Amino acid sequence: MSQTIIRPARPDEYDQVARVWMDSWVSTGLEDASDSLLEKLRARVPMEVEKGWSLYVADDNGRLAAMLAMHVSDRYLDQLFVAPDYQGDGLGRRLLIFTRQHLPDEIWLRCVRENEKAWRWYERESFVFEKEQVDSTNGRVMKYYRWRKSA
Numbered sequence: 001m002s003q004t005i006i007r008p009a010r011p012d013e014y015d016q017v018a019r020v021w022m023d024s025w026v027s028t029g030l031e032d033a034s035d036s037l038l039e040k041l042r043a044r045v046p047m048e049v050e051k052g053w054s055l056y057v058a059d060d061n062g063r064l065a066a067m068l069a070m071h072v073s074d075r076y077l078d079q080l081f082v083a084p085d086y087q088g089d090g091l092g093r094r095l096l097i098f099t100r101q102h103l104p105d106e107i108w109l110r111c112v113r114e115n116e117k118a119w120r121w122y123e124r125e126s127f128v129f130e131k132e133q134v135d136s137t138n139g140r141v142m143k144y145y146r147w148r149k150s151a
Contacts, residue, residue: 003060004091004094006094007056007059008056008057009055009057009067014046014049016064017045017055017057018045020057020064021045021067021079021081022037022041023083024067024082025081052073053069053071054070054072054102055069056098058095066081066095067080068098070102070103072102075103076109077103077107077108077109080096082095096125105149106146106147107127107147108130108147109122109127109144110143110145112143113140113141113143114141122145127147130144131143132144
């Protein structure tokens with residue numbers, strides 16, 4: 001992973017970004033891999049970029065190891081997904097450090113309540129739980145977290 005660089009995603013990589021997103025999401029055990037899920041994510045990536053995503057990838061010598069999407073103006077970390085082969089090696093922490101460089105004062109995010117591994121990780125990374133709310137688009141209960149730079 002020492003060769004892994006974080007850089008802006010290119011439009012010709014959006015299919016690979018969707019694949020990393022799906023593989024990582026599936027690794028949570030909350031949904032099975034499927035052609036329909038992959039197609040949904042493939043359609044969503046360019047749509048979200050058009051709506052304001054700053055989209056980055058972790059590039060391991062041409063292989064995408066992770067995807068990161070944020071809305072800088074809203075201080076919102078929208079997506080952070082590490083491919084299963086790269087999980088547990090500190091890449092998620094590197095992506096979070098990168099995010100804090102772009103959002104140095106405050107970051108908020110949402111996490112599916114059933115994805116305990118993710119929200120516990122955010123809590124260890126100094127994010128503070130604020131509330132739970134049902135997402136009307138997918139029916140899942142989302143946990144809201146916020147991180148603020150210490151004074």
